[in-house]
Amino acid sequence: MTAAEGVALLGVRHHGPGSARAVRAALDRLEPRIVLVEGPPEADAVLGLAADPGMRPPVALLAHVVDEPSRAGFWPFAEFSPEWAAIRWAAGHGVAVRFIDLPAAHSLLLRDERDAPRGPQVRREGEGEGEEGDGAEEEAGAADARIDPLAVLARTAGHDDPERWWEDAVEHRGRDGEGEADPLAAFGALAEAMGVLRETYGDGGHRGDAVREAHMRLRIREARRAHERVAVVCGAWHVPALARTGGVTADRALLKGLPKAKVEVTWVPWTHRRLSRAGGYGAGIDSPGWYRHLFTSPDRPVARWMTKVAGLLREEDLPVSSAHVIEAVRLADTLAGLRGRPLPGLGETTDAVRAVMCDGSDVPLALIRDRLVVGDVLGEVPEGAPAVPLARDLAREQRRLRMKPEAPEREMDLDLRKDTDAARSRLLHRLRMLGIGWGRPGRSRTATTGTFRESWRLRWEPELAVAVAEAGVWGTTVESAAGARAEDAAVHARALAEVTGLAEQCLLAGLPDALPTVMRVLADRAALDPDVAHLAQALPALVRSLRYGDVRGTDAGALREVAEGLAERVCVGLPPACAGLDADGAAEMRGHVAQVQQALVLLGDDALRDRWAGVLRKLAVRDRGIPGLLRGSAARLLLDDARLEPGEVARLMGLALSHGTPPQEAAAWVEGFLAGGGMLLVHDERLLALVDGWLSAVPAAAFDDVLPLLRRTFGGFDAGARRTVGELVRRGPGGGGAGGAAGEGLPGFAPRLDEERAEAALSTVRLLLGPGGADGGGDA
Incomplete structure (x- = not known):
């Protein structure tokens, strides 16, 4: 446990409540003059904030490269983390505290050299004491070779479950009524065990540990020269390496020539969900909510836990009484005794809850695990914590609009006719423009198709702090940064539809200063783009933008001019663009035609709609060069818009399904015409008779080629329409079905x-x- 006289090495498991309690007791016993903690030294500048009343764990240190914020790492701390306990102890006793791990200026670059993926990583240095390991720092190929020290110790002790063994050996230590006379005894035993493991396995596959441990040894020597009593809180795996004396020259040689970058460090809120292994955290734990409960419960942790579980189940309207709580506690104690455990652990409490409160069902247990065992606790950091200007402006906007970041996902319905809701909508759209995915658009629960309502799903993830830091290059406020990002995206857009989408987003986000640049790029691209498909694809977003402009009070006159110009060009170029298309091209063009139809309806220009109807009529009546899919789709759009008489539709169908038309072409016409739904055949038996007669006459040799198209067509009908069409066909001629006179003998029709x-x-x-x-x- 002692590297040299006056230096105490306290090896811990990260995020272990038993380790945290032991660290506090050991520090009370040792009374060191300085506490050294495993972590990035750059964070020493913000360590004082740990004592601020506004700091509420879970929190994390965020370090990122100044010129490239995507190179970032997190060092999370929970209330029950031993390192956090040491930091708070030092703050409460007026003792100096320092971080001693390899600086983030080196480690962030070393990580990117070893790993192909880039981007923010959750980093807890020194996961060797039983965690999965530092996934951000190890090569993918080395992951399989790394050992889990706790698993090795558990197997040596005759246990097959490392978590269960650790709970019995450490987490429940001193809670069974016996106490512990020497708080340093556990650290000595763990250091001895880790020493044997290091002798047997070497670095255990943790290839980056040598450099980190060299830096920590140098910092320990510096502290020892300045202070008579030094306490070091680090991962237990590192204790044997840090206990070695001498070798200063070798340690400095290991650190020589490391890549270095300028970094910034601050505190950010963290969550229990992201603290868990399931959240992707390599040094995480399975049950952060349970561990927090063990750490904060002064006595009777099992009874208090069962009370929490009962309260949660009652909130969900499940019948749970105080008698259930009493019986669950008794059963958990009994299970612990039968299994030879000093106290009931999470396994015993879960088994007891399942049997007593859940009637043997695992369904309520999923809720208990999500809400209590893991939990959605979101930490808080003081307002004085360093942050990029953009993050400060975002925090101000969140307070002004009463949109507190929360870990659980929640829905927010906005009425854009209200000033506050409109401002909230603009903020969320601006953040999406910047790639900050705090909110995702959802489907409103209100039964309306109007443009004055929006629904969002909000969930704050800690990694969004990195996204905010990255977006800081665009501006110091959310509005200015979003506007600059929109202008840059418009200039570098590759497709016309991307620019129209940006114009729509500018209106949604309330970015009037960026809109002129976007519109200039849009007009230039539209004038030079000869592809009708591109123009048709771009038109719907512009028309939607006009509707949004109306409800949001935005001047969208320039958008209307461009939209009308695009519509004119589509009307001119569509017939030639449809000629000679293959099956895939025809299917893609049909989608564009349908979108243009909807856009022109929304645009509300009668002259354009008349001209568009003329274009569709040209497509519908031409029998040379235009694919049957497009001709049938054009006929259906005209019929739905009341611009084609039923008799004319029957004539077109008769021509398309005549004997001179190849079966596959006829099937494509049917697919295009009936894509709007099958009720048309239910109510117009003339059309049904034509389809039925054509299908009956398809030659056997061509039927196998036609069948997939027909299955796709009729498979798109709802079940009621398919059933009714089948009944009509089954009745056949003379029964009012296909081939009979319209309405004769058919119930409900006359x-x-x-x-x-x-x-x-x-x-x-x-x-x-x-x-x-x-x-x-x-x-x-």
């Missing part, structure tokens, strides 16, 4: 209205439509 039957249902229809329905409540 040549004329049955007024007596209609009168019986009229009152119900009026009730459904409400006041003013059914022509103002008059005669139907």
Whole structure:
């Protein structure tokens, strides 16, 4: 445990409540003059904030390269982390505290040299004491060779579960009523065990440890020269290496020539979910919520835990009484005794809860694990913590709009007619422009298709702090940064649709200063782009932007001019662009045509709609060069828009399904025409008869080629339409089905209205439509 006289090495497991309690007791016993903690030395400048009342763990140190914020790392601390306990002890006793690990200026660059992936990593240096290891620092090929020291110790002690062994040996130590006379005894035993493991396995596959341990030894020697009593809190795996004396020259040689960068360090909030292994944290734990409970419960931890579980289940309207709590505690104690454990652990409490409170079901247990065993606790940092200007502006906006970052996902419905909700919407859209995914657009729970409502799903993840730091290069405020990002994206956009999408986002985000640049690029690209498909793909976003501009009070006159110009060019260029397309090209063009149809309806320009209808009619009636899929789709759009009479539709279908048309081409026409739904065949038996007669006449040799198209077409109908069409075809000629006269013998259909039957249902229809329905409540 002692590297030299006056130096105490306290080897711990990161995020272990038992280790945290032991560290506090050991420091009380040792009374050191300085405490050294495993962590990046650059964070010494912000260590004083750990004593601020506004600092509430879980929190993390965030270090990032100044010129390249994506090179970043996190060092998380929970309330029950031994390092955090040491830092708070030092602050409470007026003792100096320093970080001694390899500086982030080196480690962030060393990580990127070893690993192909780039981006922020969760880093807890020294995971050798039982965690999965520092995934950010090891090569992928070395991961398989790394050992888990706790697993080796557990197997040596005859246990097959390292977590369970660690709970019994450390976490429950001193909680069984016996106490512990010497708080340093556990550290001595663990150091001895780790020494044997290091002799057997060497670095255990942790190839970056040699450099880190060399730097820590140098810092320990410096502290020893300045202070008579030094305490070092580090991962237990490092204790044997740090206990070695001498070798100063060798240590300095290891550190010579390391790559170096300028870094910035600050505190950021963290969450229990991201502290867990399931959250992707290599040094994480399986049950941070449970560990926090063990650390903060002064007595009777099992009874207090069962009370929490009962409260959660009651909130979910499950019948749980105080008797359930008593029986669950008794069962957990009994299970611990049968299994030879000093106290019930998470396994015993979970088994007891399943049997007593959940009636043997695992479904409520999933909720308990999510809310309590892991938890969604989100830490807080003081306002005085260093941050980039953009992060400070975002924090101000969040306070102004009362949008507190929270770890659990929550829904937020916004009414854009209200000033506060409109401002919230602009903030979320600006953050999306900057790549900060705090909010994701969702489907509103309010039954409306209007543009004045938005629904968002909000969830704050710690990694968003890195995204904010990265976005800081665009500006010092959220608005200015989003505007600069939009202008740059418009200039470097490759496709016309990307620019129109940016114009839409500028209106959604309320970026009037960026819109002129985007519109200039849009006009230039639209004028030079001869591809009708590109123009058709770009038009819908512009039209949607006009609607958003209306509800948000934004001047979108320039957008309307560009949108109308694009629509004119689409009308001119569409027929030639549709000629000679293969099956895949026709399918893609059909999607563009449908989007343009919807966009022109929203645009509300009658002259353009008339011209567009003329273009569709050209496509529908041409039988040379235009794929059947597009001709059928154009006919259906005209019919739905009441610009084509049913008789004319029947004539076009008859021509498309005539004997002179190849079966595959005819099937493609049917697919394009019926893509809008199958109810058309239900209500127009002439069309159904044409389709039925054509299908019956398809030659056997061509039927196998036609069948996939027909299956795709009719498979798109809802179940009711398919069933009704099948019934009509089954009745056949003479039964009012396909081939019979329209409406003859078909229940529910007749040549004329049955007024007596209609009168019986009229009152119900009026009730459904409400006041003013059914022509103002008059005669139907």
